[in-house]
Amino acid sequence: MSISxxxxxxxxxxxxxxxxxxxxxxxxxxxxxxxxxxxxxSTTMKMLTGFIPQxxxxxxxxxxxxxxxxxxxxxxxxxxxxxxxxxxxMYVKESLAFIADxxxxxxxxxxxxxxxxxxxxxxxxxxxxxxxxxxxxxxVGLAQAIIHDPQVLILDEPTSGLDPNQLVGIRQLIRxxxxxxxxxxxxxxxxxxxxxxxxxxxxxxxxxxxDDTLAGLREKHQGxxxxxxxxxxxxxxxx
Amino acid sequence: xxxxxxxxxxLLVLGLFLWVFPESSILEYGYAGLDSLFSTxxxxxxxxxxxxxxxxxxxxxxxxxxxLLATRPLTDWQIVLGKYLACLLIVLFALLxxxxxxxxxxxxxxxxxxxxxxxxxxSYIGLFLLGGAFVSIGLFASxxxxxxxxxxxxxxxxxxxxxxxxxxxxxxxxxxNLGIQRFGINEHYQSxxxxxxxxxxxxxxxxxxGLFLAFTKTIVGGRxx
Numbered sequence: 001m002s003i004s005x006x007x008x009x010x011x012x013x014x015x016x017x018x019x020x021x022x023x024x025x026x027x028x029x030x031x032x033x034x035x036x037x038x039x040x041x042s043t044t045m046k047m048l049t050g051f052i053p054q055x056x057x058x059x060x061x062x063x064x065x066x067x068x069x070x071x072x073x074x075x076x077x078x079x080x081x082x083x084x085x086x087x088x089x090m091y092v093k094e095s096l097a098f099i100a101d102x103x104x105x106x107x108x109x110x111x112x113x114x115x116x117x118x119x120x121x122x123x124x125x126x127x128x129x130x131x132x133x134x135x136x137x138x139x140v141g142l143a144q145a146i147i148h149d150p151q152v153l154i155l156d157e158p159t160s161g162l163d164p165n166q167l168v169g170i171r172q173l174i175r176x177x178x179x180x181x182x183x184x185x186x187x188x189x190x191x192x193x194x195x196x197x198x199x200x201x202x203x204x205x206x207x208x209x210x211d212d213t214l215a216g217l218r219e220k221h222q223g224x225x226x227x228x229x230x231x232x233x234x235x236x237x238x239x
Numbered sequence: 240x241x242x243x244x245x246x247x248x249x250l251l252v253l254g255l256f257l258w259v260f261p262e263s264s265i266l267e268y269g270y271a272g273l274d275s276l277f278s279t280x281x282x283x284x285x286x287x288x289x290x291x292x293x294x295x296x297x298x299x300x301x302x303x304x305x306x307l308l309a310t311r312p313l314t315d316w317q318i319v320l321g322k323y324l325a326c327l328l329i330v331l332f333a334l335l336x337x338x339x340x341x342x343x344x345x346x347x348x349x350x351x352x353x354x355x356x357x358x359x360x361x362s363y364i365g366l367f368l369l370g371g372a373f374v375s376i377g378l379f380a381s382x383x384x385x386x387x388x389x390x391x392x393x394x395x396x397x398x399x400x401x402x403x404x405x406x407x408x409x410x411x412x413x414x415x416n417l418g419i420q421r422f423g424i425n426e427h428y429q430s431x432x433x434x435x436x437x438x439x440x441x442x443x444x445x446x447x448x449g450l451f452l453a454f455t456k457t458i459v460g461g462r463x464x
Contacts, residue, residue: 046306077310081307085304
């Protein structure tokens with residue numbers, strides 16, 4: 001079991017951001033992690049990648065406990081944060097070399113060429129990150145996430161800021177990677193879920209409201225569109 | 240870029256003080272010594288080192304790039320020490336060119352080469368340790384806020400207190416018997432500058448640096464950001 005989350009809870013002050021959620025993600029499958037803004041998606045991802053500590057509960061990623069074996073977890077995870085923070089005065093290759101160095105990637109130079117190719121950064125590879133458009137910065141973030149060939153990928157809105165042409169390419173890449181790795185990705189675009197994901201977890205206000213395969217979810221709701229299922233499950237109007 | 244400007248300003252101001260401005264000029268002073276370098280440099284460091292360190296953690300926090308570092312397989316100590324050594328290296332690069340002055344003063348001495356080499360070596364070690372202490376203060380100040388200006392201001396203030404503030408405070412009548420100048424950097428800096436590398440002074444600097452790095456690590460590890 002590549003990612004298994006067990007009663008994970010995060011409380012900020014008096015606000016429960018994530019309320020004891022449990023789910024699993026399996027290797028060779030892409031899990032879509034959906035929910036309205038502020039539902040706790042990013043918070044969950046930050047806990048899984050060891051950026052912020054959980055209040056209670058536990059989770060294991062790639063077989064390692066996120067509290068006790070944080071370093072091992074971070075070695076085997078590729079993470080693309082929602083805000084995609086970058087060192088803007090670094091060159092594309094420089095920043096990839098830095099990340100490759102942190103992960104002690106063998107034969108880094110060749111691997112950097114590979115990921116630049118994979119993420120379609122080739123025409124922009126000699127620029128500074130600060131000079132890139134949002135879509136290309138997003139690709140740099142993605143390249144950094146996959147450079148050490150991690151078993152698990154956690155991608156927080158990986159396709160935000162991409163144009164329709166780029167979308168197709170990146171989705172294809174995610175599908176490709178999903179064949180061998182465990183991927184969790186969050187998104188607000190329902191077509192993307194349909195195009196990329198095998199499994200779906202929907203959370204709302206910190207609670208899980210759906211956890212099923214994509215086909216299973218459709219079946220349960222008598223073939224309604226994913227969009228209306230999402231609205232039905234997470235709308236503040238329905239109790 | 241920050242580094243080049245800071246090193247440039249450091250060398251320019253130091254050069255002016257040592258060779259141009261009459262009150263502190265070696266030429267006017269009449270003795271072949273580098274004393275005015277070692278009494279001026281700490282005050283320059285007090286402003287320039289916080290300028291170097293203010294960015295290191297505060298900007299990571301503001302721009303969110305800290306998330307990039309913290310979710311990689313790096314321990315908090317690795318991050319803190321990496322930042323510390325990077326800043327310390329800049330300080331070292333600022334100090335290296337001033338070795339030229341040693342040659343100048345030695346050549347200007349009468350007879351030539353009449354300079355107290357032992358004291359100069361000691362003073363350089365002292366100045367480097369002082370720089371190291373200031374960098375640890377600056378890094379700590381940079382970790383407590385995401386605003387670079389605040390980080391700078393806190394660092395300058397703490398550097399001042401640590402360097403000469405405790406000295407000055409110890410002259411207050413009610414504090415005279417407490418000997419708090421022992422905790423100040425100046426006393427230990429002066430002691431090393433005499434050319435005697437006492438293990439107590441060395442230990443003082445190392446524990447000073449260690450203490451502030453531990454504070455920094457605690458704050459970085461707390462992740463209240």
